[in-house]
Every structure is written in C-alpha cells, then in structure tokens.
Amino acid sequence: MNSLGSIFKVTSFGESHSAMVGCVLEGVPAGLVLDIEKIQQAVDKRKTNQTNFSSTRNEEDVVEMVSGVFEQKTLGTPICILIKNKDARSQDYDSLKQVYRPSHADYTYEQKYGFRDHRGGGRSSFRITAPLVAAGEIAHQFIQHYFSIEVNAYVSQIGTVALPENETLHWSDIDKNEFRCPHAATALKMQALVEETRLAGDTLGGVISCQIKNMPVGIGEPIFGKLNAQLAQAMMSINTVKGFEYGDGFANAALKGSESNDLFEFVDGKMKTKSNHSGGIQGGISNGEDVFFRVAFKPISSIQQPQETLNQANEKQTVHINGRHDVCAVPRAVPVVIAYANMVLADLLLHSKIKKS
Amino acid sequence: MNSLGSIFKVTSFGESHSAMVGCVLEGVPAGLVLDIEKIQQAVDKRKTNQTNFSSTRNEEDVVEMVSGVFEQKTLGTPICILIKNKDARSQDYDSLKQVYRPSHADYTYEQKYGFRDHRGGGRSSFRITAPLVAAGEIAHQFIQHYFSIEVNAYVSQIGTVALPENETLHWSDIDKNEFRCPHAATALKMQALVEETRLAGDTLGGVISCQIKNMPVGIGEPIFGKLNAQLAQAMMSINTVKGFEYGDGFANAALKGSESNDLFEFVDGKMKTKSNHSGGIQGGISNGEDVFFRVAFKPISSIQQPQETLNQANEKQTVHINGRHDVCAVPRAVPVVIAYANMVLADLLLHSKIKKS
Amino acid sequence: MNSLGSIFKVTSFGESHSAMVGCVLEGVPAGLVLDIEKIQQAVDKRKTNQTNFSSTRNEEDVVEMVSGVFEQKTLGTPICILIKNKDARSQDYDSLKQVYRPSHADYTYEQKYGFRDHRGGGRSSFRITAPLVAAGEIAHQFIQHYFSIEVNAYVSQIGTVALPENETLHWSDIDKNEFRCPHAATALKMQALVEETRLAGDTLGGVISCQIKNMPVGIGEPIFGKLNAQLAQAMMSINTVKGFEYGDGFANAALKGSESNDLFEFVDGKMKTKSNHSGGIQGGISNGEDVFFRVAFKPISSIQQPQETLNQANEKQTVHINGRHDVCAVPRAVPVVIAYANMVLADLLLHSKIKKS
Amino acid sequence: MNSLGSIFKVTSFGESHSAMVGCVLEGVPAGLVLDIEKIQQAVDKRKTNQTNFSSTRNEEDVVEMVSGVFEQKTLGTPICILIKNKDARSQDYDSLKQVYRPSHADYTYEQKYGFRDHRGGGRSSFRITAPLVAAGEIAHQFIQHYFSIEVNAYVSQIGTVALPENETLHWSDIDKNEFRCPHAATALKMQALVEETRLAGDTLGGVISCQIKNMPVGIGEPIFGKLNAQLAQAMMSINTVKGFEYGDGFANAALKGSESNDLFEFVDGKMKTKSNHSGGIQGGISNGEDVFFRVAFKPISSIQQPQETLNQANEKQTVHINGRHDVCAVPRAVPVVIAYANMVLADLLLHSKIKKS
DSSP, rough: OOESSSEEEEEEOOOTTSSSSEEEOOOOTTTTOOOHHHHHHHHHHSSSSTTTSSSOOOOOOEEEEEEEETTTHHHHHOEEEEEEEEOGGGGGGGGTTOOOOSSHHHHHHHHSOOOOOOSGGGGGSGGHHHHHHHHHHHHHHHHHHHHOEEEEEEEEEEEEEETTTTTOOOOOGGGGSOOOOOOOOHHHHHHHHHHHHHHTTOOOOOOEEEEHHHHHOTTTTTBBBBBHHHHHHHHHHHTEEEEEEEGGGGGGGGGGHHOOOOOOEEEEEEEEEEEOOOOOOTTTTOOSSEEEEEEOOOOOSSSSSSSSEEBTTSOOEEEEESSSSSSOOOHHHHHHHHHHHHHHHHHHHHHHHHHHH | OOOSSSSSSEEEETTTSSSSEEEEOOOTTOOOOOOHHHHHHHHHHSSOSTTTOOOOOOOOOEEEEEEETTTEEESOOOOEEEEEOOOOGGGGGGGGGGGGGGTSSSHHHHHSSEEEOTTTTTGGGGGHHHHHHHHEEEEEEEEHHHHOOEEEEEEEETTEEEOTTTOOOOGGEEEETTTOOOOOOHHHHHHHHHHHHHHHTBBOEEEEEEEESSSSSTTBBBBBHHHHHHHHHHHSSSEEEEEEEEEEEGGGSSSSSHOOOOOEEEEEEEESOOOOOTEEEEETEESOOOOOEEEOOOOOOOOSSOOEEBTTOOEEEEOOOOOOOOOHHHHHHHHHHHHHHHHHHHHHHHHHHHHOO | EEEEEEESSSEEEEOTTSSSSEEEOOOOOTTTTHHHHHHHHHHHSSSSSSSSSSSOOOOOOOOOOOOOHHHHHHHHOOOEEEEEOOOOOOGGGGGTEEEEESSSSSSHHHHHHSSSOOTTTTTGSSSGGGHHHHHHHHHHHHHHHHOOOEEEEEEEEETTEEEEEOOOOOGGGGOOOOOOOOOOHHHHHHHHHHHHHHHHTTTTEEEEEEEESSSOOOBBBBTTBBBBHHHHHHHSSSEEEEEEEEETTTGGSBBBHOOOOEEEEEETTTEEEEEEEETEEEEEEEEOOOOEEEEEEEOOSSSSEEEEETTTOOOEEOOOOOOOOSSSOOHHHHHHHHHHHHHHHHHHHHHHHHOOO | OOEEEESEEEEEOTTTTSSSEEEEEOOOOTTTBHHHHHHHHHHHHHSOOTTTTTTOOOOOOOOOOSSEEETTEEEOOOEEEEEEOOOOOOOOOOOOTTTTTTTTHHHHHHHHHHHOSSSTTTTGGGHHHHHHHHHHHHHHHHHHHHOOOOOEEEEEEEEEOOOOTTTOOGGGGGSTTTTSSOOOHHHHHHHHHHHHHTTTTOOEEEEEEEEESSSTTTTOBTTTTOOHHHHHHHHTTTTTTEEEEEETTTGGGGHHHHHHOOOOOEEEEEEEEEEEOTEEETTTTTTTEEEEEEEEOOOOOOOOOOEEEEEEEETTEEEEEOOOOOOOOHHHHHHHHHHHHHHHHHHHHHHHHHHOO
C-alpha cells in the first residue's frame, strides 16, 4: 500500500536513512514537456529551512528523474524520481535504538515488522514526502496542460493561533512569511507562539486549508473513489495528520438542511450555487464550485524535553531526543498537501475523461 | 472505484431503483461458519424504521447470498450478496426528472455521465449501503473468529445537541433509544430537536463516534494504507459525510507536543500508553490502545420546504420534495460506520498476517 | 483474483450449483445503448446444445442485468449480470462427495480451501463462463460503438482432426456446423471422430483459433500489460486450456530472423507489413495488422469409462462419472474465447485512449 | 501495467538508454536475511557474455538496493533496485531515429505514444529485465526460506535443433555449456547452428522449458489468477516470447481423455498422480506434482542483413542494423524465465497462506 492513484499512480519507496528516497510515477501521458526547474522548486519548498521554527539540517534534496523522461519530455513510461539521503548521521540515533519515543512510530513499526531501521523515522519519516512532492508537481504540470484548475494551500492555524474568520485572503500573500499564512497579523502571532514554544522545548500542531479553483464539473468516482474520499485518504497518509473535513465539515453537523443546502443559480451563462457549504462536492463529484478542505496536524512528537518511556526490555527509561527537529512542521507540509491534492486530481481527471469521451 | 479493500475486498453495485442492490465480497477465508441470522439483523438495523425521525418506507431488505456459501460455510470463493429493491414507486420521482434538487447529486451525476436514473438517488442513494452492511457483518464474523476485536459506534451529536464531555458511556446503552445515543438525557434532547425540526420540514446532521476495542498491535499499512487513511476513505464514502478525525482530531492542532504525546507504561505485563490522544494509531499502525474516531454528517438535503432551484434548461423553478424522507439519517448510519470499520479491519488484518507470519 | 481488466473490469462470482452465477462489470461508459437481445444470443451460443457431441442438460441461462442499465442505456455504474442455476440436481453428484475424479479440480480445491462444494465443478465449472460471455458481448457492443474492430474465433482442431493448412477460410462458414469449424470437409471428419469417441465413452480436446480484424495501431500496455500477455492470461483462465500462442507461435522458434521479420510497406496510404508472422503485435502493442492467436484445450476429464482413483481416506476406488457431460467442449468454448478477447480489448482501448488524447 | 503480482508485487521502470533501469519490490516480508551476492550472480547470468552467440557489450549491471534493506535484512518496506545504464553510446542509434526497424517495437511505440526514445529499444529493450531478475532472486530467497520449492529452466530448442524426447536430463548439466542446454550432444548441434547463423548475419529463436519441483498443493487462485494464467502472463511479457504451454500443452489437444487423465495413487504416504499430463496444475491450482511449462521465443529481429523498410515519412529505405546484437538471446532469457516464475510463485504463496491459515 505504497501507492496512490490507479491510472496516474505513484509508488513510494525509501526510508529516512536508506541510500535514497524516491517514487515511481506511472500514467503520465507521453509528450508532456516538463519544467524541471519548477519540480525542484516544489521540493525545495518542503525542505527544512533556516528559520527558527524548523530544523536546521541542510537537506539538499536534488531531484533526479532517471527514467521516463527524454529530452525533457515524458515518454509515457514510468518516471522514477530519486532523492539521495546525503545527511545520514545515524550515530545521532544510536541512543534511540532500544527505546520507544512517545507518540512516535518506533513501537508500532517494531511490533508490526519485528525489526526496524532505528535511524530516524525510517519509513515513517516526513522525509519520504520529498519525492512525492516532485511527483505532485508533475501532476500539476499535467493538469495545467489541459485545464485551468489551480490548487493552493495555506496555514490557517498554528497551535492556538488561528486565522480570524471571514477575512478575505489572497493567495499572493501565502509565501510572504515563513508560516505560509496569508494574513500578516496572524503570522506575527504565530511567530511569537513558535518562538515561545521553541524556548520551552515544546512543539506545535496546526491546520492547513486547501482550495481548488476552476474545478470542472464531474470529477470524482462513486462510491469509494469519491473526490472527498480520495482527498481524505491522501491527506490522512501525511505524517501527523489527525483530521480531514471539506466544505463546512464538522460545523455542518450543527446546521439544518435549510441552512446548509446550496441553492442553484444561473449566472453569466453558468450553473452556480449561491453558497458553498458543500465545498464544491456533491455525491462525491465536483459541482464546479471551489473545492475547499481542511487538514488537522498534531504537534510533532519529538519534543526537546525529557520524557518517561519504556525500552525494548519494557523497562522505564527517560528519553532525551537530541536530533535537530522542527518546532512546527505544519508550514513545511503545505507543499505536501498541494502535491497530494494535485495527484488525486490528476488521477480522477484521467478517470473522468474515459467516462465522458 | 466501487471497491473497498484489496484482499478482503468488497465491490458494490446497484442503484436505488434498479432491480437490486448488492455487492461481491472476495477474500473471505474458506470454512468460516456464517451466522446468517446476524447478517440479516445487521442490515435490519440500518433500515428505515417506524419512528418519527426517519422515513416510513417499508424496505424489507432480505439478504440473499447467492454464491460462495455452501451449507452455511464460506467456500473461499466470492460471496455475492443481493437485496431486491421491492418498493420502486418511481412515479414519485417523475416531477424531479428535469430538475436539480439543491445539494443533491442530481446535477453532478448528470454532468459526469450525461445521463442518470432520476428515480431517487440512483447510485448516490444511501440504499446502496444495505448490502455493504451485510458484507461488514461477514467481516465482523471473520474477525471474531480469530481475534477479540470489537467495533461499536454511537451517535454523539444531532444538530446542536451533543453528548456532554467526559461522561462515562456504556455500549449497552447505545440501542436503548432510537437515536443510538448511549446517554438517556441527551437522547431526550435529540428527540425534542428532531420533532421540532420535522414539524418545520427541515433536516438535521450529526456526528457518529466509533470505538474499536482489543486492537492487536501492528495493524495498518504504510504509507497510503495507514489504518487512519483507510478508515477515513471508507467513512468519507458514506453519504453526507463531511469530516473525519481520529484520536484528539482537530482539537489536537491546538495542543502542544508535551500535552499530546502519549507516554508508554508497562501495566499487567503489557505495553500501554497513559493517555490516548493518538486514538490508538501511531504512524498509521495500531498501538494496541482503543482506536477512536469521529465522523461528521451534514443534514440530508431533502427538506420538506419549497426551494428555489434550476432545471435542465437552466430555468428557475421551485422544487417540492414530496417523497418519504428522513429528518435525520445519522442514527441509521451507525451500522454503516460499524460495517465499514469492520471491513477495513478485516482487510488490514489479512495484510498484517502476511507480514508477521 | 476473480477480476479481469482494470478500467473495463469484470468480477466473476458463482459456483456451478450455487443459486446463481454472475459477474459485475465496471467501467462501461455511460449512455451506451445496449442490444439486450444480442447479449442473450451470445450466452446461448455457449450453452449445452442438443447435438450428440455435447451434454443434454437444458440450461436456460436467462441473462438478467440487475443494475447499471436504465431504459436499455448504461448508467456508467457497475452492471451486475445474473444467471440462475436452475438445474441443480445435486444428488447426481452425491457419489462423488468423497472421491477425487482424475484430472478434475476436486483434489486441488479441497486441498486449497479445506472444504468444497462437491456438486459438480463448483467454482471450477465451465458454467461460470456464462455471465462472462454476456459481459464480453457488452465489451463487443462498446467496441463496435467506437471502432470497427471485429473479433471472431473458430475450431481449427478437434482431437487429431485439424484444418488443412493454407485453406482460405470465411467467417460466414463458422456457424454452418455444430463444430464451429469453417471448413465443411474437416467438420465432417470431426463429426465422425466425435461420434466414435462418444461411443467409446471417451472425450476430445482441440484448438480454437481467434482472429481480430481492423485493429487500430497502438493497443497494448508495456510491460506486463502487453496485448499478448493480457490475451494469454485471459485465455489461460478458461477451463482446460493448456496452451496459448500468437502469430507464428511455437513454430516461430524454428525460423530465422530473416524469415520471420515482417517488412513494412506503404499500401493505399497505410503502413502495412508484407507478412504477419508477428500476429499483429510488436513489443506487446498492436501494429494494425490482424491479431491472430491459437488456444489449446485438453480433452475434458469426465470420461464415461470407469477410472481408478482415491477417495478422501486415500483408499483406492473406481469412479464412474455418470452425469451428463460433453464429449468435446471445444466448440462451446468459441464464444468464451471471443468474449474474453473482447473484454481484453475493451480494457486496453480505454487505457490507450488516455495515453493518446 | 508495469507491475507483476499483487502482494509480492514488482513495479518496473527504465529504458535501455535512460540513466537507470530498476524496479520497486513490495510485499517482501520483514526480517528476511538477503544473500546479496546471489542476487548479483543471478543478474550476471542474464548479462551479455563474451561468447560468440551473444552481444559483446560490456554491461556491468551492478545491482544497488537503495531502500527496504537494512543490515542485509528486509525491513518489510519497498525495496528499490537500481542498475545504472553505463554504456549509452546513443550515437550508434542516430541512423535509426527516423526509421522503423522491421519486427521491432519502433513503429508501435511511436504510434502509441507519439514520441519515443529511439536510442535502442527504449522501454521495449530486453535490458529492463535485469533488475527484475534481481527481484526474482529475492523472491527465490523468500520462497527458499519457507518452502523447499525449486525452480529451474533450460534451453530445449534453438532454431531447428531441439532436445531429443524422453532423454533423462539433469539440472546440474544446464550450465555446462553456454546454451544452457542440459544435453551435451544437443548443445554441440546448437553451437554449430549458431555459428553458421552468425556468419549469415541472421538470428535464431528457441524454446525454454521450465520445471518447478517440490510444489506444495493448493497454490493458484481461481479464476483469473490461476497458476497457469499467472505464469502465462508473466512469460508473455518477456521480449520476443510467442507462445506458452504447460503440461502436455498443444500436444494435449490431440489426446483422448482416457489418455490424458492423470490417475491418482497413494505412494509413500502421499497422494500422487501416475502420470503428469497436467503439468502439476488442475483447475489452475497446483496438485503437488512438478509444474512444467514451455516458452517459445521468436528470433530477435535485429539481423545483420540489409532490410527494406519505411521511415517516418513513409518512404522506402534500406536499414542496416549495426549495433552489437545477439544471434540468439534465448540462453540469456533462462534466468529471466526463472526469475519471473519465482515472482509468480512468491505472490501466489502469500495469497494461499491467507486462505489456509
């Protein structure tokens, strides 16, 4: 279950400290001219950066496409994407060999497989998303070739600091701060909270909001391949994600039908809805309105405080996690959310084409 | 994309007004003695019942297993489950042939396929979950044969009425009221709200909470087959679901790492965690604690009030939905949530077995 | 592994003596007007008929499509096809409950599943191909709607009687005799051989040749989805099939490259090859020439002579197979070969469309 | 369709002249200690060697496993296998850029994808089997860990020179000559034929026979996942394969049921069959006898003689294929046949385990 999609299909491989992380991308139509530079840029966006709130590792993350592309054009054959793991200071992790870090996947992986690569997160590391972001950017370029669909995401909450409601947001403001929050005042509050939390050796979670504009009508496959079901599965596979909702989401449970129904209207020669409680999806299929969803992340579990835990011999032990870790990984997850959404769309668009043509 | 699971795999078919709804269930091991009566009972639980809050249709929903079972034992071959659609009063729907009901899937299906069965919800009807509940009960019986895992679910919110926090709940109380809410005082409030809403010709959404006890450690498949990702996809495929969260869910975004980490302890010869913010899942794999998740449902869109909408000719039209419809379908979705959770577990258990043996 | 195809996908279910045999067909585009009569006719062609060479059972095999079709048009949703098993005289098989018929699947099924439906072949019966022939006819109608591809097959050998080489054959002659052999003189010899074999209580195998005309170029998916690989898998899944070859097949092994290469020529504005040793496939992809393949069938194992065998207690026993069985099932397999070829093509055409558009 | 298997699953990528060829192998259970040396040896066996009958390219083919293996043990996570394409003298192929070599995949690939990597065979090259042989050897090591199954293959025919019938053959003789033919006298005749053909600038096909000993009973999945169907699909995906047969194969078509039935006997406490016309498979499931199948290869199409063909402008052109090409690739395909058979078995064994435990 290392794959996402069925026609536009990506298969992930790699551990945080194996020689490489990578993926194989199938189903990209032949003859697509790739913008290699943009693929690298997308991956760079999820890298650990030099700001205070995230890890100081220098991950170069050079994307190599070793098959499926010839003279910058896709061949229609599988594209293998490789990123070398250059920074394997595995001795950093020696003290963790026998111990289970709280709320990490150490214990569950070891119980499942009877054996694990204790250096860093292994297969459960956030690092494995790097080549998938490259694949997502290829999905994006494929989509842009045929459609005007645009996917973007931003951080709407870090810890207890959330965007005020009903603010008008502009995509152009997202990258104006390191928190990828398109609201300057909120970003300042986030900065204060992150700094305070960093000093306390603690960590923060948050929420990413994602918006898809210019959706064509009719994308999504009943029953288990609903657009919302596919997005939920994809987002839930990102590290530390705890919740997914679309449209009005959990808040919708408290509304009445008369409040949450989206009435149709005919505007400028197009069928539209007056409101968008549905988040652009009805019966699992896009209705042409903007798709909107939110993804909740828990704080990362590698806090810089001593924690009581158990080792493999079931003995109590205090664990100090000394590696270089983020205070809040949510802003780094923004390009991952965008990438996965693009891959889900690319796959469903290819499915829909079949049905409609 | 009519299938859930890859080893224990169900494929759904049928429309609300086709001759039958059904499914094919593959991967059930041979030699399992089925309790046919309990399969019928599970399906009966999701039927429309005679209470005020739900539709008064008399759906008999007799489960027929026409293959894969011989002398009540599974053959290891595909089990086809059929339920006849007896009550096809399609003239009820004639007035809806040309019109798009607000927040229904009428418009999206027609745009996607260029053609739809306008009688009721067609493929997007809640009715198609009936045979899937039967399949889920087979999953349950398979699981019970090998494990002591128990799955249950209940209604924790209807409209604005929610269970009080930190109440001790007992599974035995779930079925004591028609709302499947294991808290008598809350159920009474739900009843009042439903009655009031029914008189207003309006509808209600809600939240279902699901708990899985006695989980073995190690269930869930990285990366895209995480236990939480599979559950999210399955739940998101249920009609009117708008959100999914597990463990602390969206609330986890506001906690610090030091607050949300679950510390290990060794109790009674077993590795346990002191808290369960994780909802029993770490790195997508069960850690042996109870799995806990919540599913948000929007109110059903068939309200009994006139609504403005458009017809196929893009003309304004007032629609009156006269069929027999539920005020709140959430309690009827409880057996569906249980069934889908059991199917996800059955599939992942079969996957895990391979890895561990 | 009850499915064939991935976009145009059929999932088989049923045993020879379960209530029904059937299949679920996914991926048929919406809005296709089905010729229901022709679907029934295709299934009738594989029925046991009244002639001497085949069983005298009266299988009515009425095809029911209980979902996915509305007013004779496909909805784009799964089509469930059911055929009732009317003639379940299971007492005919009581004597076979404890005994393993030679070269039947009794022993292997029982060893695999620890339990089997001893009445007839169960899941291994030729009967399960009936609904698949219906699905294949739907594939045929889908293909005909978009392409001029035509698939046909005929019996080229029964036992030791084979078509003479280099005869010009006409498809219109295939159904002129009960052997589906488009060569009258050969059919007469087949008749003599079948009659003689029937009297001896013995059975016969044979070879079916299949030809696909008007193939578009570019159909087939590298690497494991080659047109020839998909055809081979499909044909090998038909009961009693022992071999598959395409183009010059096994004879090609003895040729030199200079003898077996197909040289290109440009004729009437089209790229053609002067010869067709390749059987219309190069690198797993159709080249526009006729596709040609042959399928070898062993004689069916239910001979009317006493045979020594073992029972479940590993004791020697003489088995008399008294049921009504064919002398030679090969002519009845002709519509199955055609149906499976059509399904393989339908799936690959849908795959190819994606790549090319 | 770059994948083989569903639990033990390999996904192929790479072109003959891309940076690398490789594959991702999923489903290998965790904790398996790999013999890395043997993996390299298996790949070396399919390399072009220095003998007269095959190409003189010096392909080093160093196998790198860049994920899924830690301290020589499998992690239960995907194993990515890479082999660099060192010898990319693409100018050798410049003259072939606009021309379609007869019976190559040049024309079909270009028609399918509208664009191709003209350097060598691209995706259709035999070279892409190299990492798959490594994956097959991992399958072999997995199988050997749990079972005593042994797979071997040999060349039974080259051109018109075939093994005499009814010879007793010994596996230990297979590698005694460069033709991988376990019969010295026949190998000498093959040598003479190859030498003569090389001088004539021509090429040769042949037949590989494969035998699987110590098969457990019950391996194979009805209906479309029959052991024979899976083997056929896998073998058909190897370059230049034209036919597949198992047991008595095409010859079985001419036998009577009384001649081809395999009667059971009880020998040394085991159920056996007196003969093995079935090739160890009944109803698609192994019966415990040796599995035996044969694979027919056409001669490779790159002959060293001038050939008339067409170019992209549909103009006649004489093509001289000057690269370094094999006279007969069949001996080099022996390790590929073994590898693919091992992968099919590994996958089906994992499927069977589920059913039986």
